[in-house]
Amino acid sequence: MTPSIDHADPPQGKPPPLVEGKQGAKKEHSMTLWQALKLYPKAVGWSVLLSSTLIMEGYDLALLSSMYASPAFNKKFGVQTSSSKWVVPASWQSGLSNGARCGEILGLLLNGLISERLGYRRTMMGALVTITAVIFLFFFAVNIQMLLAAEILAGIPWGIFQTLPAAYASEVCPVVLRPYLTTFINMCWVFGQFVAVGVNRGSISRDDEWAYRIPFGVQWAWPVPILIGCAFAPESPWWHVRQGNLQAARRALQRLTSSDDPSFNPDETLAMIQHTNELEKSLSSGTSYCDCFRGTNLRRTEVVCVVWLVQTLCGQNLMGYFAYFCVQAGLPTVDSFNMSLGQYGLGIVGTLGSW
Template sequence: MTLARGLRLYPKAIAWSVLLSSALVMEGYDLALLGSLYASPAFNKKFGSLTVSGSYKIPASWQSALSNGARAGEVIGLLINGVASDRWGYRKTMVAALTAMVAFIFVLFFAPNVETLVVGEVLCGSGLGIFQTLAVTYASEVCPVVLRPYLTTYINMCWVFGQFVASGVNRGAVQRHDQWAYKIPFAVQWAWPLPILIGCLFAPESPWWHVRHGDSEGARRALKRLTSGNDPDFSIDDTISMIEHTNELEKELSAGTSYRDCFKGIDLRRTEIVCGVWIVQTLCGTNIMGYSSYFLVQAGLPTVHSFDLSMGQLGLGLLGTLGSWFLMPHFGRRTLHFTGVSILCIIMFIVGCLGFSHASSSKWAVGAMLIVFTFVYDFTVGPVSYSLVSEMSSTRLKSKTVVLARCCYNISNIVVNVLTNYQLSSSSWNWGVRAAYFWAGTAFICAVWEYFRLPEPKGRTYSELDMLFEQRVSARKFKSTKVDPFNGDHQYAHPSEIMEDMSLDKFDNK
């Protein structure tokens, strides 16, 4: 299927996928919100403590508690989603999570102290954890192969857009000296759940979910709602047969849909790859990007200028995600991801070197390099990761594999948040800009792992990927190896051969 035909045939699937993925705007917003609020004087005065210098600061320990509270809540939400979406479906799980988010935001808005704020972050994090994996698995299942990279990477655009909105809201509120300097940013979070919730009430379920539950008629109804129906060459029955064939093939290769099955046989390698891809996101220096406003203030820039630079940085991030859509069809996921991590390693090394200069120009140079870092990240690692994690796991274990991967991401994020807060805090390690050296080293380790372990799924159907993993093809040979999942050594035939065998002239009069 060509891209043009996919767009004509699946406009409804694109719209529904975009709707559910928009919930990730809230995650990006929440992630950037705290990092930006740490640079807000009113927020520090309300929830921080007086330092010896006469200013108010949130201690590094409470910064870690706030940041890690959300990450811990996300792990809880991820584990809930792994069970709930498999049992009740993506739509019902999303509706329940959005409803809970509306209630949880009240805790943040009315928090009287930093302890209550941590509780609110944990509660909101549980909802965000459900959005993280549900959106990417839904997007990968309701669209054909040709649209898969665009709809899965769109999730990264939502994440960046959420950060951009957070920076803009904080930029407008940072100069206030009353409680609304931080209450307005918290209140803006109510703008997202309700409209998405209303849309999700009418969203179709994934046809793959119906097939996994033995409901072929439900899958057929869902597929009718996902396609335009104006292509005479498209057959809903053939597509359902393909989904059923892939499901049966995976049951033969590795039966089971539990978390334990993610660590058995060929699925162990697939789980490692999916977990590794998302861990790379945390270890390549992105936390410094997320704390850009705070980082730039520590580098010596005025608070208002640091917000201006961070907004420009995120604006380029949005353009970078759009750019990845044009590069992925030509270069593939592996090439873009590996190249991006390698470039980020070099940028972090340069930023670390700038930390030895005390000239005012070097402080602006740090800001410029962080803008370049964000552009490269959102051109490569950021969006491509979502495409990779949706393609590397088997369809029967997709929800649970992606949940495990995102749990690894959040656990590593907790560690990274603790390290970053202590690295940047003037009352702790006070590494300042030179903290970038540490992340340059971790980015180099990530690049080495990707070279040997990350396969190329470009243009492959789920059944082809199943066969490549079953044959234990090297990650570096995924792109060039030819497989035919319909004429291999397993027992399943091509759907056209099945129909031919079932034709009436094959049977006698009995």
């Protein structure tokens, strides 16, 4: 149980916890970008590490859709048409994509339950171990049914990767850094898609099974290094406070900040976290998910949902098929992949522009 802020008389010379919390909140909200970078360089580094899982997810999601433009892949997993061309039927293309989405929905739902119980760090490590095992299914797939099973199973850790880094970044970093580190997640996603198209572009000239096995095997380049890094990452101090472990929260906060700044008082930040946690508990007491669709909360739900829907409504899911569409339109295969690389390059520029 999370201990509440004690309003009893504080020790001699020490301000009350509520006063400390207000001081911590005031300092955080008045912090400049440069001050935050100097004080929280470790938090930025750990946040970037966890966000790099989105490079892997972006790579994985773009990989299969761009492979539909690969002759060797189509010959292995597709069917021969009346024009003697090998293609993966549209029904299977849709099934593979939707299978991954089903797994992602499950992963998104599980993430909140598991991360609140086990913590962000252990949840991320479990997801990385899972995806490492699932990649074997991709690499050794002998038919399209095995690919479908791999897509569904991989979707579960992918769903965790989508949400956990954003929650971790928003908790370990001060307010001024959150817009940069949460949108950096999108850059990781786009960069992963860029790498996927580049790897496919490099192996497209092969006419054997390695034309698609090499891109599948490259997926192993991410999980192990990130897993090792996550083993040493500090847990979110907010999570420790929610678990009632204030000493662990203080240690985590010290690991996330630089010890060179004498003006930083971890007790003030810890008091702010405690006070905010108690406030959120009091506001959520007696409420349910149904309250998200009532009164003022309905407006907040609408705003959040529409902001997230923009990513899909702009045609994001069609971007992965860009090379395939170009090939179907008559553009040479290599040129189609070059066009796709340019598309994702513009995506990286767009994320920089959002900053």
